[in-house]
Amino acid sequence: IAGITQAPTSQILAAGRRMTLRCTQDMRHNAMYWYRQDLGLGLRLIHYSNTAGTTGKGEVPDGYSVSRANTDDFPLTLASAVPSQTSVYFCASSVREASYNEQFFGPGTRLTVL
Amino acid sequence: GQNIDQPTEMTATEGAIVQINCTYQTSGFNGLFWYQQHAGEAPTFLSYNVLDGLEEKGRFSSFLSRSKGYSYLLLKELQMKDSASYLCAVLDSNYQLIWGAGTKLIIKP
Numbered sequence: 631i632a633g634i635t636q637a638p639t640s641q642i643l644a645a646g647r648r649m650t651l652r653c654t655q656d657m658r659h660n661a662m663y664w665y666r667q668d669l670g671l672g673l674r675l676i677h678y679s680n681t682a683g684t685t686g687k688g689e690v691p692d693g694y695s696v697s698r699a700n701t702d703d704f705p706l707t708l709a710s711a712v713p714s715q716t717s718v719y720f721c722a723s724s725v726r727e728a729s730y731n732e733q734f735f736g737p738g739t740r741l742t743v744l
Numbered sequence: 745g746q747n748i749d750q751p752t753e754m755t756a757t758e759g760a761i762v763q764i765n766c767t768y769q770t771s772g773f774n775g776l777f778w779y780q781q782h783a784g785e786a787p788t789f790l791s792y793n794v795l796d797g798l799e800e801k802g803r804f805s806s807f808l809s810r811s812k813g814y815s816y817l818l819l820k821e822l823q824m825k826d827s828a829s830y831l832c833a834v835l836d837s838n839y840q841l842i843w844g845a846g847t848k849l850i851i852k853p
Contacts, residue, residue: 670752670845671845672748672831672843672844672845672846673787673831673833673841673843674843675840675841678840688840720786720787726839731774731775731835731839731841732777732789732792733789733841734789735786735787735788736786737785737786738785738786
């Protein structure tokens with residue numbers, strides 16, 4: 631693989647169910663991010679990780695959790711999905727040098743919670 | 745609070761020039777990015793400005809004025825494939841990207 635992959639591409643989920651969105655990068659980037667994108671709103675940061683073993687909360691973390699056991703993988707878990715979590719989810723990564731932070735994005739996961 | 749403003753939608757004609765503006769108010773500034781996002785796809789990097797002035801890259805140029813909290817993206821010789829959303833994002837004092845809602849650019853023949 632080259633770049634960032636996300637799985638699944640799309641998913642329809644019943645409210646109350648648990649769901650994990652997967653993200654893998656092969657660029658050896660230090661930092662990884664999860665965003666959600668809703669119509670009319672900018673990308674909103676859910677959680678981030680500056681390096682393997684550390685995570686942090688973004689702008690909209692409630693209802694989501696992440697882990698970063700290694701450099702390549704950064705899964706996002708919805709413990710009990712609610713309809714307001716219907717969105718397109720993008721995973722991104724960056725080298726995380728102090729003066730530059732170009733982010734590379736995965737193809738996205740379109741999630742519908744009914 | 746942190747805020748990035750850009751027009752919601754713009755329309756331009758194939759072959760013409762269009763300027764997309766972005767104004768920002770953020771806690772600290774470590775650079776400004778422009779990304780392009782085609783419908784149903786992921787954002788892709790276009791440009792990065794950290795110093796005042798104009799950065800040119802082919803048909804696309806990006807300008808920054810830090811004192812005015814202002815940037816623009818200039819697209820020349822518009823092509824139909826330039827129809828997309830253009831996202832402005834500022835790297836704040838914590839090196840987190842703060843994103844604008846994006847400008848949808850419609851190109852007409």
